Amino acid sequence: MPANETSLQAPEAESRIDIDAVLRESRVEEVLERLERELIGLRPVKTRIKEIAALLLVDKLRGKFGLSAGPPSLHMCFTGNPGTGKTTVALRMAEILHVLGYSRKGHLVAVTRDDLVGQYIGHTAPKTREVLKRAMGGVLFIDEAYYLYKPENERDYGQEAIEILLQVMENQRDDLVVILAGYKDRMQRFFESNPGLSSRIAHHIDFPDYNGEELFEIAELMLTDMQYQLNEEARRALVEYITLRRGQPHFANARSIRNALDRTRLRHANRLFANRGGVLTREDLVTISAEDIRASRVFLSSGEGKRHES
Amino acid sequence: MRLTQGTFSFLPDLSDDQIRAQIEYCLTNGWAVSLEYTDDPHPRNTYWEMYGNPMFDIKDAAGIMTELQACRKTFPRHYIKLNAFDSTRGVESLKLSFIVQRPGQEPGFVLQREEGKGRIQRYTLRAYATQQPENQRY
Amino acid sequence: MVSTRSSTVRDVSKRYQAGVMKYAQMGYWEPDYQPKETDVLAMFRITPQDGVDAEEAAAAVAGESSTATWTVVWTDRLTASEAYRAKAYKVESVPGSPGQYFAYIAYDLDLFEPGSIANLTASIIGNVFGFKPLKALRLEDMRLPVAYVTTFDGPPTGIVVERERLDKFGRPLLGATVKPKLGLSGKNYGRVVYEALKGGLDFTKDDENTNSQPFMHWRDRFLYCMEAVNHAQATTGEIKGTYLNVTAATMEDMYERAEFARELGSNIVMIDLVIGYTAIQSMAKWCRRNDMILHLHRAGHSTYTRQKTHGISFRVICKWMRLAGVDHIHAGTVVGKLEGDPFSVQGYYNVLREMHNPVDLQRGLFFEQSWGGLRKVMPVASGGIHAGQMHQLLSYFGDDVVLQFGGGTIGHPMGIAAGATANRVALEAMVFARNEGREIWNEGPDILVQAARHCAPLKAALDTWGEVSFNYASTDTPDFVPTATAA
Numbered sequence: 001m002p003a004n005e006t007s008l009q010a011p012e013a014e015s016r017i018d019i020d021a022v023l024r025e026s027r028v029e030e031v032l033e034r035l036e037r038e039l040i041g042l043r044p045v046k047t048r049i050k051e052i053a054a055l056l057l058v059d060k061l062r063g064k065f066g067l068s069a070g071p072p073s074l075h076m077c078f079t080g081n082p083g084t085g086k087t088t089v090a091l092r093m094a095e096i097l098h099v100l101g102y103s104r105k106g107h108l109v110a111v112t113r114d115d116l117v118g119q120y121i122g123h124t125a126p127k128t129r130e131v132l133k134r135a136m137g138g139v140l141f142i143d144e145a146y147y148l149y150k151p152e153n154e155r156d157y158g159q160e161a162i163e164i165l166l167q168v169m170e171n172q173r174d175d176l177v178v179i180l181a182g183y184k185d186r187m188q189r190f191f192e193s194n195p196g197l198s199s200r201i202a203h204h205i206d207f208p209d210y211n212g213e214e215l216f217e218i219a220e221l222m223l224t225d226m227q228y229q230l231n232e233e234a235r236r237a238l239v240e241y242i243t244l245r246r247g248q249p250h251f252a253n254a255r256s257i258r259n260a261l262d263r264t265r266l267r268h269a270n271r272l273f274a275n276r277g278g279v280l281t282r283e284d285l286v287t288i289s290a291e292d293i294r295a296s297r298v299f300l301s302s303g304e305g306k307r308h309e310s
Numbered sequence: 311m312r313l314t315q316g317t318f319s320f321l322p323d324l325s326d327d328q329i330r331a332q333i334e335y336c337l338t339n340g341w342a343v344s345l346e347y348t349d350d351p352h353p354r355n356t357y358w359e360m361y362g363n364p365m366f367d368i369k370d371a372a373g374i375m376t377e378l379q380a381c382r383k384t385f386p387r388h389y390i391k392l393n394a395f396d397s398t399r400g401v402e403s404l405k406l407s408f409i410v411q412r413p414g415q416e417p418g419f420v421l422q423r424e425e426g427k428g429r430i431q432r433y434t435l436r437a438y439a440t441q442q443p444e445n446q447r448y
Numbered sequence: 449m450v451s452t453r454s455s456t457v458r459d460v461s462k463r464y465q466a467g468v469m470k471y472a473q474m475g476y477w478e479p480d481y482q483p484k485e486t487d488v489l490a491m492f493r494i495t496p497q498d499g500v501d502a503e504e505a506a507a508a509v510a511g512e513s514s515t516a517t518w519t520v521v522w523t524d525r526l527t528a529s530e531a532y533r534a535k536a537y538k539v540e541s542v543p544g545s546p547g548q549y550f551a552y553i554a555y556d557l558d559l560f561e562p563g564s565i566a567n568l569t570a571s572i573i574g575n576v577f578g579f580k581p582l583k584a585l586r587l588e589d590m591r592l593p594v595a596y597v598t599t600f601d602g603p604p605t606g607i608v609v610e611r612e613r614l615d616k617f618g619r620p621l622l623g624a625t626v627k628p629k630l631g632l633s634g635k636n637y638g639r640v641v642y643e644a645l646k647g648g649l650d651f652t653k654d655d656e657n658t659n660s661q662p663f664m665h666w667r668d669r670f671l672y673c674m675e676a677v678n679h680a681q682a683t684t685g686e687i688k689g690t691y692l693n694v695t696a697a698t699m700e701d702m703y704e705r706a707e708f709a710r711e712l713g714s715n716i717v718m719i720d721l722v723i724g725y726t727a728i729q730s731m732a733k734w735c736r737r738n739d740m741i742l743h744l745h746r747a748g749h750s751t752y753t754r755q756k757t758h759g760i761s762f763r764v765i766c767k768w769m770r771l772a773g774v775d776h777i778h779a780g781t782v783v784g785k786l787e788g789d790p791f792s793v794q795g796y797y798n799v800l801r802e803m804h805n806p807v808d809l810q811r812g813l814f815f816e817q818s819w820g821g822l823r824k825v826m827p828v829a830s831g832g833i834h835a836g837q838m839h840q841l842l843s844y845f846g847d848d849v850v851l852q853f854g855g856g857t858i859g860h861p862m863g864i865a866a867g868a869t870a871n872r873v874a875l876e877a878m879v880f881a882r883n884e885g886r887e888i889w890n891e892g893p894d895i896l897v898q899a900a901r902h903c904a905p906l907k908a909a910l911d912t913w914g915e916v917s918f919n920y921a922s923t924d925t926p927d928f929v930p931t932a933t934a935a
Contacts, residue, residue, distance in 0.1 A: 105369045133377065137370020175372035313685040317618045318880055320648060320872045322902055328880075335883040353615065353687050394618070400803045400824070403608045405847075406618030406883075421682035429671055430712065433678040437685075 017061055027099045028053055035092045039085050040221065041214040048205045049093065056100045073202035074102060074177045075169055077191075079184035080207025083253030086181045087141065089207075093179065094139040103177060107138035113147040116161040124157040128164045136175045145180035146190035162194060169200050210253050215242045219257050223288070228265070233290035244298050260296065268292045311418035313351050316391055316409040326375065329392070329410055333371035336394035341405055342366045343374050344395065345381050347388040349447040350440050352419070364395055378410060387413045387448035413448035460525075468519050471507035475530070476516065479503075481537040481554060488555040489591035490572055491814045495548050495584040495757055505582060506536035506551035512576040514559060531556050543927050548757065550588070550814075562599035565725040565772045573760065584758040590767055591815035598820050600771040604736035606823025607801065607848050610775060613715065613741070614650065614687045619879045620847055621650045622871055623691075625830065625854035629655035634664045638672030640864060644857055645680035645688040647868025652676075653830075653852065654693035656720045656747035666696075666705055674712040691718035691743040691776075699730060706734055716741040716775075721765075722748045725772060732773030743828075744774040756924055763792070763812055766799040770825050776850060778828045783840050785832025789922035790844065800825040801848055809928035826850055834913040835874040835906060839892020842878050851875070861912055866905035873903040 023029050032050060039046070059072055074097065078086040091108050098106025115131055118124040132140070142148070148158040169178050180187070180197075184206060191198035210218065216239060223229065230238060241260065245251060268288055272280060318324060324332075336343050343365050346358035361381045365374060374392075381390055390411040393404050417438035424432040439447040456475040457463045463474070471477070483489055490513075496505040510516075514534035515524070538552040561567040577585050611617055626632070626640045641652045652673075660666040673690045680688045694705035694717050702719070709717050717740055719731050728744065735742040752759035762779070769777050779796045780788035795811030801824045805817040829845060830852035841851055853871050860867025877899035882888045888895060900907035 104372075107369050129376075133365060133373030134367055134369065136368070136373035136376065172372065172376070175370070175376075311683065311685070314648065315615060315686050317616075318876050319686075320869070320876045320903075321880060321899075328884075331884045332880070335885070351685055353681060353685055356615070401608060403612060404617040407615075408618070419682045419685055421679060431671075431675065431678075433674075433713065435678070435682050 017064075022057065022061065026057065028057065028096055031092055031095045031099060035089070038092075039088060040217045041210055042085055042089075042207065045085070045089060045205055045207055048203070049089065049096070052093075052203055053096050053100070056097075056102060060100065071173055072102070073173065073200065075201050076177070076179045076203040076205065077187060077201045078179055078181040078205050078207060079187050081183065081209055081253060083255030083257075084207035084209060085254065086207055087143070089205075090139065090141045090179050090181070094177075097139065097177060103138055104175075105137035107135075108141055109135040109138060110141040110143060112143050113158065113161075116142070116165075117148065117156075117158050119157075121157075124160040125164060128161045132164070132168055132176065136172075139177045139179060141179045141181060144182045144186075146182055146186045149190055149194060151193060162197065166196055166200065169197075212239070212242050212246065215246070215253070215257055218254050219261060222258060222261055226261075226265075227286060228268075228288055229286050230288050231290075234288045234293055237290040237293040241293055241296060241298055248298070260298075263296065264288060264292050267295050311416050313389070313409070313412060313416055315351070315353065316407055318408045323412070324408075324410065329378070330371040330375055332406070332408070333374050333392070336406060337368060337371065339394075339396070339405070341394035341396045343368065344393045345374075345377060345390060345410075346393060347381060347385045347390045347411075349388050349444065350437055351389050351416075352435060352437050352440070354435075358389075358391065361390075364393075382411055385411075389413065415448065464520055464522055464525060466520060466522075470504055471511040471516060472504050474507075474511065474516060474520070475533050476507035476510040476514075476536055477503050478535040478537055481535045483537065483554040484556075486557045486593045486595045487591075488557065488560060488568075488593060488596060489815055490553050490555070490587060491589045492551045492553065493542060493548055493584075493586040493588050493757065494551050494582055497581050497583055500581045502539050502549045502551075503536070506539045506549070506553070508579060508581055509551060509576050509585065510534040510536040510553045512579055513553070513572055513574065514555060532559060534559075545927070557593060557595060560596065562596070563601075565729060565768050569725060569768070577758075586756065586758050587760045587764050589761065589812070589814040590764055591817055592767060592771065594818050594820045597771065597818070597822055600773065600822065601732065601736060602770060602773050602822035603742070603775045603825050604732055604773055605739075605741045605775045607826050608824070610741055610826060614689070616650060616687070618847060619875060620842065620845065621826075621850045622648070622868075622875060623651035623653055623828070623830070623850050623852040624649055624857040624868070625653045625655050625852060626658070627655075627854050627858050629658055630661065631663055634668030634672040637664060637669055638676040640858060641673050641690050642676035642680055643864035644868045645677060645690075646683050647857075647865030648684075648872030649688075649857065649868045650686075651689050651691060651716070651850065651852075653691040653743070653854075654718060656693070656695070656722075656745045658693050659695055666694075667708065670705075670708055670712055670714075674714060677714070687715075689716045689741070690714065691716050693718040693720070693745075694731070695720045695723055699727060702727065702731065703734065706731070706738075706740070710738050710740060714740075716743055718743040718745060719774075720745050720747040725768070728769070728772045728774065735775075736773070741775045742773070743776040744769060744778070746778045754923055761812065761924070763796050763799055766796045766825075767817070770800060770819070770822060774825060776826050776828050778830055780827075781829040781831055781833050781841070782844050783833060783837045784829070789925045791926050792922070792924055794844065795926075797827050797845060797849070800827050810926055812926045824848070828852060830854070835871050835909045836893075836896065836914045838874040838878045838896065839888040842875075842882060843889045847879070856909070856913065859912075860905065861908050862905055867909065869903065870905040870909035873899055873906045874909070 032053065035046060035049065056072065078090065080086055087110060094103060094106050094108045097103035111131055116128045118127050148162055150156040150158055168176055219238060245256060271292060272284060314320065333343060345361040347361055348355060348358040362377065368374060389409060391407055392410050394406040396405040419435050419437050422434040422436065426432055457473045492509055494505050494509060496502055515529060515532045534553050534555045536551055536553045540550050542548040542550055559571060573587060624644050626637055644652050670692055673692060677688050677690050692709045692714050694702050694709065696702045696705060706717050719728060721744060732742055749762060749765060753762040753765065766779065777800065779800060780793035782788050782790045782793050791811045795808065795813050798805055798811065803819055805813050807813060807816050826848060828850040829841060833841060833851065833853055834856035857867035857871060858864050860870060874896055877895055878888055881895045896910060900910055
């Protein structure tokens with residue numbers, strides 16, 4: 001529309017740009033700060049996100065002077081184990097793209113293979129297109145993207161979905177940003193057999209596992225959000241719990257912590273309930289004690305490695 | 311002739327950017343957009359063919375434009391209209407409907423009259439195009 | 449307010465002694481009364497004669513519009529008179545109008561025959577308007593309980609179904625009244641209809657007094673008009689209509705004309721408000737049976753709606769007509785040649801078009817009103833409007849309205865069809881711009897000039913009427929104005 005053309009007119013070659021003003025105007029810092037607040041650790045991820053934001057912002061500024069390196073490719077790949085914050089970061093990424101003007105609506109549509117691939121001939125294309133239609137103007141997040149490709153089954157319909165996806169990633173870069181996510185090793189093998197896809201991914205971000213201290217911090221943050229607190233004994237118990245749990249199979253980082261806290265709350269409630277006849281204070285209602293944590297089977301089965309999620 | 315059904319038929323044919331802006335208006339209002347096509351533009355032809363179901367939960371006009379391009383590719387010489395449906399109680403009907411593609415040649419309609427009693431005429435309208443078989447109309 | 453505070457006489461032996469008693473003492477003034485969900489509520493503007501207390505005046509209005517007569521009658525005691533008595537429950541001074549009061553009165557639902565406007569009006573406005581102790585009386589608003597609303601069929605077609613039948617969405621409809629309204633022969637009259645519809649209007653309209661006169665009998669008009677409608681449909685491929693006025697001396701004549709309109713394939717017929725409430729309800733039933741849109745021309749209403757102190761507010765007429773069941777009603781233009789304050793007119797439109805009206809004093813709506821499942825009435829804006837005002841009309845009224853440009857179509861310097869095209873292009877350009885997010889109230893004139901670049905008839909229309917406006921003070925204005933809030 002011609003109405004806002006004037007504001008985009010090229011400034012004089014020697015005119016200056018106040019970078020602080022540009023940052024303020026874009027609101028991108030707000031989003032970055034929120035990312036910093038919300039997510040414990042993840043230092044390398046946050047650094048990469050800031051780098052990408054800086055690149056996009058500078059691209060926009062260069063555009064004002066008529067300088068262009070061609071439209072930036074924005075499709076990304078997030079690799080890492082479950083519970084390392086990929087979906088949360090994808091949400092913030094969508095916001096960043098939105099405030100910088102690279103995504104019109106900035107919404108995130110998260111899907112897996114089942115949402116894209118059909119069960120019979122002619123079923124896949126409409127399913128994939130339906131998802132793409134909803135994601136247009138925003139970000140499409142495909143979790144465990146490698147399941148789209150099943151080399152063991154030559155009649156698999158996943159390939160059809162990949163081809164439609166490729167076309168859109170290439171031809172409608174203004175309309176859609178795609179983020180593929182999953183385990184690192186599997187994703188590498190997936191790209192090896194789908195070089196077309198790999199070549200269209202501009203940014204690879206690896207999400208490391210959390211260390212013990214980070215997991216403890218995450219747990220505390222979650223408890224604060226839910227208006228609970230740990231007493232001294234309970235803190236020690238939780239530290240021990242985290243160490244044990246990390247050594248067991250099927251550990252899913254922040255997600256395992258969330259599950260553990262949910263079960264802890266259950267035991268906390270049961271303990272209060274069992275103690276009938278007594279008087280409850282506000283303090284009792286918010287305080288988790290060591291026994292609520294130590295009752296977990298993680299402590300019983302330590303060394304056996306059999307029971308893992310209780 | 312120029313078929314004047316639809317909301318913007320008296321304006322010059324809309325560009326894709328203009329169509330996109332109208333779709334954004336519909337999406338902002340929470341209406342579901344759908345596409346219909348026909349080679350029989352009789353004003354009482356209520357049921358044009360649906361190009362897929364109404365598109366619910368769409369955030370951006372690009373998703374609908376993709377469908378429109380696909381529809382145009384499949385039916386390059388048909389009439390295509392874009393409808394916006396509002397499911398609000400007390401409406402539950404279209405809130406906007408306009409033509410987004412029309413054939414290059416629009417032969418129009420013939421009005422047939424049949425004499426009745428007391429100077430009454432019986433009127434029948436027929437699209438010239440529908441005198442041709444289905445695949446040769448436009 | 450000075451008041452003698454006469455309260456209900458509770459002692460039965462005194463209450464029913466023969467003789468004259470104050471209405472308030474008879475029980476028609478009950479300041480503690482809590483209106484029931486099922487009560488019919490009315491709000492009157494009363495101007496008592498000098499020396500008449502406001503509460504007694506309100507009680508008198510309650511009495512005279514329900515069970516009372518001028519003297520005590522013992523036969524009241526054969527009835528549950530406590531329930532049947534209307535109760536004046538609130539009286540307040542009218543802001544800025546000394547000597548005038550708003551009186552709120554509640555009526556039990558059983559006082560009214562279901563589904564009868566004649567019965568409702570015979571009570572509420574039957575005797576009381578000539579009552580001597582009052583200088584003037586005006587019925588300002590009514591709350592019709594849902595229990596009563598649902599005893600009416602309401603509009604035979606309604607806005608939604610009308611649009612589906614006409615296949616027209618997302619913009620106001622366009623119409624024009626054929627001019628001159630008297631004197632044209634049937635053949636010449638049909639020419640105007642054909643040109644206007646071919647040029648781009650959706651409807652043409654007979655005027656209120658176009659019935660069956662020596663220069664054009666009704667059958668002749670109907671035949672030529674339907675030729676014009678069908679021919680215009682063939683030329684444009686679009687559904688068209690013309691409001692055939694079936695107003696006549698008797699119901700038998702009206703039915704005969706309506707039947708003929710149906711036989712000719714018309715999708716709409718028209719009546720005048722002067723035919724009376726019962727005739728209107730009869731025609732509404734006929735239209736419902738025959739899938740016909742019913743257009744009501746509000747001929748005669750200004751005799752009782754225009755003056756602020758006496759008569760009936762037009763918003764009450766709108767409520768009655770939605771119950772009685774018309775699909776179109778003329779409800780004002782704000783910007784045209786006929787009386788209409790912007791807020792009051794928007795109040796009428798809301799009454800006609802919403803499922804539920806909240807209290808909105810600024811727009812003259814004193815009661816919350818729910819319409820149950822009753823269909824919506826399409827308001828018609830007609831009288832002295834032209835294409836140059838399109839941005840104002842669209843801003844005031846939105847999409848669900850018929851805009852009628854009679855003179856603005858037929859008086860166009862390039863001819864009737866060109867006049868119609870100018871209006872349609874102006875309308876579509878304005879709707880288009882609004883949807884794109886432009887501020888049409890301010891940018892309207894620019895948008896019209898832009899649109900006129902590809903439409904010579906619109907350019908001619910703007911050159912001819914661009915500057916015409918009718919700026920006179922309204923007589924029927926709201927009593928409540930928004931007060932500026934401290935920022």
